Amino acid sequence: MVETLVEPDAAAPVLDVRDLSLRFRGFDRDLLSGLRYSVRSGETLCIVGESGCGKSVASLALMGLLPPTAVEIGAADVRFCGEPLDLGDQARLRSLRGASMAMIFQEPMTSLNPAFRIGDQIAEAVMAHSGATPAEARERAVAMLRKVGIPAPEERLNEYPHQLSGGMRQRVMIAMALVNDPALLIADEPTTALDVTIQAQILDLIRDLQAETGMATIMITHDLGVVAEIATDVAVMYAGTIVEAGPVERIFNDPQHPYTIGLMSSVPRLSGPRQRLTTVPGTVPTPQTMPDGCRFSTRCPFARPVCATDPPEREFGAGHRALCHFAPLETMLERSA
Template sequence: MVLTLVQSAPSPSAAPLLDVRALSLGFGTSKTRLLDGVRYSVEAGETLCIVGESGCGKSVSSLAIMGLLPQGAAHIHEADIRFRGERYDLNDMAALRRHRGADIAMIFQEPMTSLNPAFKVGDQIAEAVTAHNDVSEAQARDRAVEMLRRVRIPAPEARMNEYPHQLSGGMRQRVMIAMALANDPALLIADEPTTALDVTIQSQILDLIRDLQAETGMGTIMITHDLGVVAEIADNVAVMYAGTIVEAGPADAIFNDPQHPYTIGLMSSMPRLTGPRERLTTVPGTVPTVETMPAGCRFSTRCPFAQPVCAETPPQREFGRGHRALCHFAPLDDRLERSA
């Protein structure tokens, strides 16, 4: 019997798959917005990489999209989001549950803490199928075997009956991918999917995600701080700092012509494989906490170009091809020429 999965009808192709026009939120009683005006979009078949230091808000923004932030603790100040051209309401928990796992799926950073140790991996994948489709248990298990085979796990019928602790780290991550893609979602969010894996397995996991993306045409948001991964797989890049997207655009523009001081600092910190060995460049200072968040530009306390005007909210500067930076002095080439 053929298993037919329930999928939403696609919206007009002109609309991005996911369009985050503005996302701001905070936690607890603090009035400071942990995420402030986050903005990005991803098209079907496209890979968007969100990069930045640990604690900058990359994972929080994605958990908010998935509706997985703790209710009562997280407070949404602003959320103007569209999915397939339709309004995506972060306060509608019932709608978020319908989307989560069916239209939008997520691979988490550490599969050992994301998989339930008390259940066999096949049962966990089958549960993801039955949660969104009117199918029998046997059909769901057939789909689980199919997905394990699809993510290139050998002997999938046998692996179905194993527990997470019986699998290697790479195998567990493949199980997470199988579970995420079991309902053929339109969008996959991968949160540091290669962390804690050795280099060979990292490459295999990235190749697998790219191959599955090519097969299904899904959009992918990759959350990472590994610029090597970004250079390898990204179509577009969004650079996040202290809860804001400070620069975004095509990958080649971000790597070859960065226009925000923080992006330049990130790129300069990458070790070179060729040429003379030099001390790596560092970004001075530390990321501000919620209590010490500066007014205006959040990077102003660490920026070599900071001026009194940086105490005001910087404008969004556009450079064409969707390349934009949140800085008073962009394009920086002009400022460097004036100061030379």
């Protein structure tokens, strides 16, 4: 039986995540801890942070793409289009995946099946969630390939992934993700390994399709240039926790967590005097080496003994919040002067 697509409730966030925690079986510490974020129709939430922070793992958990035998998901409160979503209900997640919620993966060459033609892979996504015939599904596939800017879509339909360039393969992935008009799109570093020109084209394409369909978008990235260009809201992630979140303007103009400041300071400047880039020393801790209290304390220039205890979440208005004992940082710096 084909599931009907979930319709977003205009009054509620498309996705609302509260207190999402996850650990790998066999470990005694959470890899993800207390994640909280939401995204509404037509908005883009960018989740940023360096490699190893848990950005992709969190999204794979929401999509039901982590093996249940390998992970334990806490009693999270997740709502999708206003309805509760049990992340342990594999059948429910399977019915939503590719229909009401879709994902663009980081590397299109490994995400597309090299043994099947492009058209067959897109048509399969259509038939899996609708009553379309193979002919109707292929017609829908041609329309989507044309919409994402692939020339001569009727011919490309019969080609294999290796016959396409990296940019074309990523466009195919976007077409496959959006062919069923999902309410939520998760894009996991969709411009990785693409040259700058193609990156800009892919971002423009996602933005145009979002404006056309009104879908909510979660963009996973470590590129702050992408964040500045496409985000409505930002969640800064470190070692499995969201250390700061808020509207993109607030995060860029008034960052309140030392990790966010470190990320901002590490971006090269295209103008002004030449100066050495700031770095964040050390690496993201593994589950075995996670410190007590603030997870950033082992790398933070402002760390004090109190940082060995769990930091409070402080609110600064307009949805801006940070997980730090010393926020707002201006107050802490004045006291330390």
